[in-house]
Amino acid sequence: MNILFINSIGRNKFGGGEKWMVNAAKGLTEKGHNVVLASKKNSKILRYAAEKGVGTDVFEIRGDIAPFTTLKIAAWLKKHKTDILICNLNKDVRVAGLAARLAGTPVVLARHGMLLCSRKWKHKLTLTNLTDGIITNSGTIRAAYAEYGWFDRNFVKVIYNGLDIPDHVEAHDFTQRFPGKKIIYSAGRLSDQKGFTYLIEAAAILRTQRSDLVFAVSGEGKLEPELKAQAKSAGLEDSFIFLGFTADIYPLLRGCDIFVLASLFEGMPNVVMEAMAMQKPVIATDVNGARELMGATATDPACATGIIIPSKNPQAIANAVNILIDDPLRMAAFGKAGYERVSREFTIGAMVRNLELHLQEQLEQKRGRA
Known part of the structure; x- marks a missing residue:
């Protein structure tokens, strides 16, 4: 043809x-x-x-x-x-x-x-x-x-x-910069669509409850100055980090503890697929394609690969992080199931x-x- x-x-x-x-x-x-x-x-x-x-x-x-x-x-x-x-x-x-x-x-x-x-x-x-x-x-x-x-x-x-799942990915070593911290990672264009303002609000909520979390975001966009100002105003300069444009996010995904998608709308969120391919538990807003990708039904948000939450809801993000971050067995099970699902159906x-x-x-x- x-x-x-x-x-x-x-x-x-x-x-x-x-x-x-x-x-x-x-x-x-x-x-x-x-x-x-x-x-x-x-x-x-x-x-x-x-x-x-x-x-x-x-x-x-x-x-x-x-x-x-x-x-x-x-x-x-x-x-x-x-x-x-x-x-x-x-x-x-x-x-x-x-x-x-x-x-x-x-x-x-x-x-x-x-x-x-x-x-x-x-x-x-x-x-x-x-x-x-x-x-x-x-x-x-x-x-x-x-x-x-x-x-x-x-x-x-x-x-x-x-997607093509790489045969080998060397995990980014977050411990050099953030020793003793657990890493919540996200990636995407710094725009209204991606919901990063709600992720910052969630980080601020969690900061009042615990001091062992660092949020890291890869991406660039017109909202970068506004989002950095929001994080600074919330006192998150040392725990909400903007990494800029990242050509290859696989090492960062491999090295983080949880991936979060905070988007307000999507088609089929490729970045969630990439996180699953790196065997990471996913917290994702209930946007187009997320349920199908993560294996949840239209009526039941429960799935074996992570947690689906409502959009524009910082408290829901914070709650989901708290549910997972101290449960390594559950995180590992979500990661394993996500990898199996992607390698079977989304290549x-x-x-x-x-x-x-x-x-x-x-x-x-x-x-x-x-």
């Missing part, structure tokens, strides 16, 4: 959706398909894709309507006899999806790692006319879209994210196999109808 991925994320932005797209493109390339990933010039995603051996190209999509760019993409699709176009953002669908219709590209899919489609008429118009389906990573997102009543039952396909290999099969089915169906 000849496949083009388009992702017009900002040049300096790179998150879980971008990592998924590169991993998917790399996996399909290794299976013998002709795959290209296109984005903005000098973008992080193109550099990352090139490092992974994925073919790249440049398309500048800046808005919902771009006639010149649409025609340019249509010509590219015709020239390369593209079978499948996979778009990331809504503007990618509107610009590149229209180009695919003009070029006669058989299959156009949107990939939604989060709830990117609301009940607005423009979303209905573009998704039902310019795409042949949506790929998502969470049953909760598929259920939300089903309520719109726009799509048939097979329009939205769930393909879980995957890159499984993700790529499921994606390849879905793309082949879509292409066969479209050609059969034609």
Whole structure:
């Protein structure tokens, strides 16, 4: 198959959706398909894709309507006899999806790692006319879209994210800087979405009860000055540490005691998957994908891999930490169960196999109808 991925994320932005797209493109390339990933010039995603051996190209999509760019993409699709176009953002669908219709590209899919489609008429118009389906990573997102009543039952396909579990990871030695302390670790973009303000409040609550905890956070973002000021105001300068951007968080995950996800919303939180792969107990807010990933049901938050808590609730975070941190046997059991679950159901290999099969089915169906 000849496949083009388009992702017009900002040049300096790179998150879980971008990592998924590169991993998917790399996996399909290794299976013998002709795959290209296109984005903005000098973008992080193109550099990352090139490092992974994925073919790249440049398309500048800046808005919902771009006639010149649409025609340019249509010509590219015709020239390369593209079978499948996979778009990331809504503007990618509107610009590149229209180009695919003009070029006669058989299959156009949107990939939604989060709830990117609301009940607005423009979303209905573009998704039902310019795409042949949506790929998502969470049953909760598929259920939300089903309520719109726009799509048939097979329009939205769930393909879980995957990761490659490293064979060996050397644990970061937190004891050199924090001797005698237990480490609560988190990672993510320093933005409102990730809920770090509530994590700081939880740390302040716990500080009134005990002095043996250190919170460490990897990430960068526009809220960094505000969050650092909040931690300082709460008297947490020595126990709430900002580590900045961390290219490889596996050593930190291996070296910590508990991982906490405090997000207000997610798609399928990759960082939770990574923590489980490092055999760490997880405390996660009840966001899209967390229950499916951790093995909890829709009605029962109990699971064998960690504790699920409500979002925007610092006391719930503090309570969950207190429940786990002094119970090494329970933490070890959660960690072991998490590793087994990820290695069984959430590998890159499984993700790529499921994606390849879905793309082949879509292409066969479209050609059969034609």
